[in-house]
Amino acid sequence: MDKHSVGVIGLGAMGGGMAGSLRRAGYSVHVSDVRADAAAAFARDGGQAHDTPAALAAHCEVIVSVVVNAAQTEAVLFGRDGCAAAMKPGSVFVMCSTVDPHWSAAMEARLLEKGLLYVDAPISGGAARAASGEMTMMTSARPEAYERCEIILHAMAAKVYKLGDSAGAGSKVKVINQLLAGVHIAAAAEAMALGLREGVDPAALYEVITHSAGNSWMFENRMAHVLAADYTPLSAVDIFVKDLGLVLDLARASKFPLPLSATAHQMFMQASTSGYGAQDDSAVIKIFPGIDLPESNS
Numbered sequence: 001m002d003k004h005s006v007g008v009i010g011l012g013a014m015g016g017g018m019a020g021s022l023r024r025a026g027y028s029v030h031v032s033d034v035r036a037d038a039a040a041a042f043a044r045d046g047g048q049a050h051d052t053p054a055a056l057a058a059h060c061e062v063i064v065s066v067v068v069n070a071a072q073t074e075a076v077l078f079g080r081d082g083c084a085a086a087m088k089p090g091s092v093f094v095m096c097s098t099v100d101p102h103w104s105a106a107m108e109a110r111l112l113e114k115g116l117l118y119v120d121a122p123i124s125g126g127a128a129r130a131a132s133g134e135m136t137m138m139t140s141a142r143p144e145a146y147e148r149c150e151i152i153l154h155a156m157a158a159k160v161y162k163l164g165d166s167a168g169a170g171s172k173v174k175v176i177n178q179l180l181a182g183v184h185i186a187a188a189a190e191a192m193a194l195g196l197r198e199g200v201d202p203a204a205l206y207e208v209i210t211h212s213a214g215n216s217w218m219f220e221n222r223m224a225h226v227l228a229a230d231y232t233p234l235s236a237v238d239i240f241v242k243d244l245g246l247v248l249d250l251a252r253a254s255k256f257p258l259p260l261s262a263t264a265h266q267m268f269m270q271a272s273t274s275g276y277g278a279q280d281d282s283a284v285i286k287i288f289p290g291i292d293l294p295e296s297n298s
Contacts, residue, residue: 015066
């Protein structure tokens with residue numbers, strides 16, 4: 001087994017970029033995805049595609065999982081042809097999904113019982129930053145796990161924050177980040193919707209807000225999608241139904257009130273129920289009545 005080999009499972013908007021960053025850094029990258037064509041396409045430019053996580057695990061002592069949620073991570077590890085049973089003792093599983101922090105801590109303990117190390121490593125920054133190696137990783141792990149994979153983490157991310165010596169802390173910080181991201185998108189959509197309702201030119205509104213104190217990264221990024229009438233899902237409405245649900249679950253356990261998060265969650269749920277769940281999360285603006293949204297020029 002080559003110590004310069006790294007496995008990446010999940011080649012979506014983020015995982016594909018991360019695998020590319022590893023390849024540029026000189027690693028031998030082994031990939032697997034439920035979409036066999038995605039893995040094969042990556043391998044054509046360098047790397048090796050595998051049909052299953054188990055097949056990939058035979059070649060790598062560090063495996064990076066970039067799937068959507070906890071259920072998919074469970075399947076990657078312990079489902080049919082999962083990688084856990086095929087991983088060599090002492091190998092590291094880097095979990096990059098947004099999940100319940102308590103679930104992540106329990107997964108670390110579960111893998112330790114099998115002699116495997118675990119890094120709680122949710123990610124942020126979007127597909128473009130993942131592709132350029134400029135994303136952020138919010139990590140927590142045992143020191144021996146860091147020792148085996150920290151250089152690999154830095155090959156994928158510009159910022160690797162070490163937030164604790166056991167799993168869970170990284171996921172807590174990611175959940176809090178998602179609180180802000182979801183609320184900011186909901187607020188951006190509400191502001192743009194009000195402007196449309198009041199007859200303000202949307203392009204002019206966007207120009208002014210992005211150069212004023214009311215701007216946010218999410219307004220600038222997501223309202224550009226609205227102006228272009230492009231709801232191709234880089235991050236879908238249903239992702240924030242899930243992630244803001246995790247935010248509320250975390251706070252509910254300690255009876256901590258989150259009124260803005262709860263309202264934003266309801267907005268994303270309304271958008272999903274209205275049929276926009278698979279569209280870009282900026283489609284939350286479509287829940288507002290009586291507005292005419294920009295139309296595509298293409």
